[in-house]
Amino acid sequence: MNNNALHTVEVQIREQVCAYCESNNVPGFVAGVYHAGEQIVVAHGTANVATGAPMLEDTGFLFGSVTKVMTTTLVLQQVERGVLDLDTPVVKYLPEFALTIPGAADKVLVRHLISHTNGIDADLFFPDAKGRDALKIYVEGLASSCGSLFEPGEQVSYSNGGMIVAGRLLEVVTGIPFPELLEHDLYIPVGMQDSSTSAEQAILRSTAVGHFNDPETMAAKPTAMFTLPDTWGPAGGTPIGTIADLLAFGRTHLAGGVSPCGARVLSTESTALMQQVSFDMASPNVPPIGMGWVLYPFGDTTVLAMSGASPGGVSILCVVPEHDLVFTAYGNISGAIMLQDQILQRLLNEHLGVQTPTLITESDPDVDLTPYVGTYRSNQLRVDVSIVDGQLEERTTYEPADESQRRIFTEFAGGTASAPPQRYVPIRPGLFAPAGYPHEAFDGYLRLLLVSYHHVRDGQARFRNGGGRLTRRA
Template sequence: MLCMTDNALHAVEAQIREQAAAHCESSNIPGYVAGVYRAGEQIIVAHGTANIATGAPMLHDTGFLFGSVTKVLTTTLVLQQVDRGLLDLDTPVTKYLPELVLTAPGAADKILVRHLISHTNGIDADLFFPDAKGRDALRTYVSGLASNCGTLFEPGEQLSYSNGGMIVAGRLLEVVTGMPFPDLLQRDIYAPVGMKNSSTSAEQAILRSTAIGHFLDPETMAAKPTGMFMLPDTWGPAGSTPIGTIADLLAFGHTHLAGGVSPSGTRVLSAASTALMQQVSHDMATPNVPPMGLGWVRYPFGDTTVLAMSGASPGGVSILCVVPEHDLVFTAFGNNPGAIMLQDQMLQWLLSAHLGVQIPTLVTEVEQDVDLAPYVGTYRSNQLRIDVTVVDGQLEERTTYEPADESQERIFTEFAGGMTSAPPQRYVPIRPGLFAPAGYPLEAFDGYLRLLLVSFHDVRDGQARFRNGGGRLTRRI
């Protein structure tokens, strides 16, 4: 293991500052903030503008929406209740939460608590956006599942990134603790971890420096502020409402490095539960879907495992990475979705240049003679349709958003910055069942962007049952 000295941390700070400035300028990203913790020392770098409507600068302590990084916080809350004896991971959720009902009769009864936080629950609700606020928001979400959402697969059968599972977990926490989710997050995560500048509402965030998201104008390619700061309260446990700073996320990451003990020495989670979150709970055995722990996604970089979660918010993207083998935490936020490319570059640079990690090439070659017929067809999940055809010896995918109602369409359209459709995307075969977007160099998939690869699963009678893109499953219809 290499030692990152003070001089090395200075070099990290200088490199992050240089990379951020260059990438933000070339990609029209208004602002960026990142931090690194290593072996008791940390640095934070801020660049650019937090809000171009006001000209407010991005500062070291500027707050931002955590997005789906929240899912690791929610999972930590669940494991706390396991430590306290209030929950059992292998008990059906409906024992604690009888109000959980899906459109498929009896389907909810098969879902165990662990399925919610390992993304193996099968709840087909990834774009279900009920618009509700306040203390009953999660109750409203769960009650809406009964008439709006079914299942993609049997619990434990597959892995599919699940907003719905985490939101149900949030409501489960409310029921077993008797506390609203935001209050529980404040009491049991923010306070003991030392996340002093974290909150769960726009009303709280406006009292201090807070970044907003931005999208690129499709005509001018200039950044423009988002028209929606955050998703509805119903998505709180999946990532809509928590807001904090880089220092706060470094403290949370450090807590998971230290076996559940916060930087101040407070026991936040048992060592056993902290370790359990980091262990493989499900593995799809395909390069584009890393093995899943509980809450954490386990990205393999050669022999080194990076525990990670990224988070999208309206016009912004965050990331939290914990590398236990090297006592390192990396976290960042950029206020344009294109910042995910910069975060991927920084993570790989930290691993290779400063930790000496050998990052192998994930995709070394493509195959020419792959039978494409098993993958052709139409695949669906909640409000999303993907039509797969063969064009010029490649797969071509057309994705269509099919809103359930006006409210769903309004929320998703604002979340996506007005862009709800995309041109057809061609894919070249890497091997049977695995495809890369055409035109990308193969080395682009060595890091976090391996999620751009598409895989097909469970081929029966010459037809694949599932398509996986970005960690999310759609099912053949």
């Protein structure tokens, strides 16, 4: 892509964003593309419908789980400095780390925390604490509230808990609170000059808020909760910044760890290690995992990606090393992820010429559904699976441990604690697609909508994987 081609991309994205937002009730959207020395940023709509503030090119937003790649970068910095070792048990550095299953935490290595292979069952564990002891309180709470889904290194399950433990680990070995470490060791050398680590900092500049559709009027309403608690900082609860800042961070990983302003943030070897496969579930809905990055195969091209949900918003960061490209975007309502996926695929297919084969070509109505029927659980989440009209039907319910957990989760989810029943059609044994979707819908980032079942023994699957997250048969 030369400069003229990137200008054409800018015009196309602007038209695509405008059309999608108007027809799908997305209040505001901002996106950026870097390619081969040039970059563009496109902004559209409203950052906050309550105030009417416009979404600008430099409007800040919650990074959400894109932060996990930053936390991983910080961990590998400490590995390079000889402070941490990836193959050492976490408890050597963090003796207070424990789970409800005796001895389970002792098996978790540092590398398991940042490769989503730790098995910590804490995906919806929301201790409500603020300030410099927040991560300490989170880790203390694991010992009495959270168990283990599987043996470390045995499987992959997207892990908020692992990243938060990694954040606390960083605090203990450096003696610096995680927000300060993020700012000093990452924001400054990368050149993320408009990034912050709290709502108190973000309010001093233009910042978007998330929205939810009112169930009665379907009008977009601002979220009642701007950020998750401080306890979720390293997993993506509190860091905030701009498209330009995320492009700079993505470019740092494109350039072998050297930031656009010339600072060495990470070694070439560590940057490459993050991009190598740590674990592969060999299932279309669960892309191979690196360290921090999820490694999405688009044909023969690998896209390093991470998306980030925040209360009423969603961000995405994609790095394509083979084509020297970074794409990042934020929309201030959850449905914006569909637009992000469409822009990503258009960039790959039309502008980079990447040939993307169809991931799912046909379904198989003859698959035996009985091994998958049952109840699956993880931290405060229950999924009931039954057979209805020759399809699997899943009913997902959040079961809060206490009132504080209920309040935080329902505000994060826009006021609901359960999802409508969802039907699934069999693609092959162990793999299912949500009914009513065309097969091509799963070619891109939204392959995460597929559901897989694993470890069938004695006629029953032991695990269900939806959205990269495992639940275990009750």
